Amino acid sequence: MKTTSASGTALIITVTPNPALDVTYHVDGIRLGESHRVPAGTDRAGGKGLNVARVAHEQGCPVLAIAPVGGHNGRLLAAELTASGVPHRLVPVTAGTRRTITFVDTRSGQTSIFNEHGAALTASEWDALAGEIEQSLNHAGREAPFPGVLVGSGSLPAGAPPQFYAALVRLAHSHGIPAVIDTSGPGMLAAARAGADLLKPNREELHQATGIQDPVTASQELLRLGARRILVSAGEDGMLAFDADAPSVCWAARLPHPLQGNPTGAGDAAGAAAAVELASGRESIRSILRSATSWSAAAVLMPVAGQISPRYRELEQELIITERAV
Numbered sequence: 001m002k003t004t005s006a007s008g009t010a011l012i013i014t015v016t017p018n019p020a021l022d023v024t025y026h027v028d029g030i031r032l033g034e035s036h037r038v039p040a041g042t043d044r045a046g047g048k049g050l051n052v053a054r055v056a057h058e059q060g061c062p063v064l065a066i067a068p069v070g071g072h073n074g075r076l077l078a079a080e081l082t083a084s085g086v087p088h089r090l091v092p093v094t095a096g097t098r099r100t101i102t103f104v105d106t107r108s109g110q111t112s113i114f115n116e117h118g119a120a121l122t123a124s125e126w127d128a129l130a131g132e133i134e135q136s137l138n139h140a141g142r143e144a145p146f147p148g149v150l151v152g153s154g155s156l157p158a159g160a161p162p163q164f165y166a167a168l169v170r171l172a173h174s175h176g177i178p179a180v181i182d183t184s185g186p187g188m189l190a191a192a193r194a195g196a197d198l199l200k201p202n203r204e205e206l207h208q209a210t211g212i213q214d215p216v217t218a219s220q221e222l223l224r225l226g227a228r229r230i231l232v233s234a235g236e237d238g239m240l241a242f243d244a245d246a247p248s249v250c251w252a253a254r255l256p257h258p259l260q261g262n263p264t265g266a267g268d269a270a271g272a273a274a275a276v277e278l279a280s281g282r283e284s285i286r287s288i289l290r291s292a293t294s295w296s297a298a299a300v301l302m303p304v305a306g307q308i309s310p311r312y313r314e315l316e317q318e319l320i321i322t323e324r325a326v
Contacts, residue, residue, distance in 0.1 A: 020047045
């Protein structure tokens with residue numbers, strides 16, 4: 001029988017196949033077509049899975065972050081991740097790690113994000129990444145904590161195996177643990193068909209993957225394909241949740257007022273909360289929804305992705321949660 005750590009949470013292993021060096025600038029008013037003088041930017045190890053690991057680690061949960069890195073940006077990413085204290089295993093690759101550049105307009109409250117495409121990995125590098133994941137799952141638990149959740153997050157670089165996320169789901173299940181997947185496009189559909197325990201798209205990703213505009217109908221389609229739970233980020237409108245055990249019910253959670261800040265890492269914070277809930281043995285969709293929505297809102301209050309405000313408990317108490325038949 002698998003046991004948890006002293007904190008009550010089993011190990012959360014995150015996989016980020018397309019990591020990035022996140023560069024964030026805060027600008028007092030962006031004027032299109034003009035030059036700007038800005039404070040120095042913030043460089044951080046990024047990519048959705050690394051953000052998930054960072055948030056969970058910050059909250060005292062045992063984590064292990066896995067990602068391929070290469071080139072100058074990869075070295076900067078590795079150095080920052082080491083300095084952050086987040087436990088990790090990085091797979092060296094030839095291609096340089098991409099960057100994402102975020103401009104937070106502190107005057108208007110709007111955020112603009114520029115995501116570079118990830119460079120292709122070789123077949124042997126994909127094999128090395130898969131081997132690192134398998135080895136981490138096999139070796140975790142020899143000393144507590146045991147692996148409790150496998151999280152796969154983010155886009156895939158060019159030429160990636162189309163079944164990458166579906167394979168992660170099957171690998172997690174072969175080790176007797178749930179899989180949380182946060183991706184887009186065909187990868188989301190493949191993960192649903194593989195029986196992902198939780199998918200966490202936003203409304204746009206859900207629409208693009210299913211071709212269905214209505215998020216309720218689109219989420220029900222993912223449940224029909226085989227997903228167990230769905231969390232849909234809906235921006236200022238909060239979050240929607242669906243469960244295969246009650247496919248005709250939609251749960252919704254929102255704050256009574258919108259928050260101003262940087263929404264860049266809000267979805268990743270929600271994924272971290274869901275992973276922590278599952279790793280702690282709390283599988284109720286209402287519990288997952290409550291935690292994910294409050295952590296997501298708390299992330300908006302922070303200047304960079306991968307952090308949540310200590311106000312998350314206060315925000316959780318303010319949530320308006322509803323349940324309706326669909």
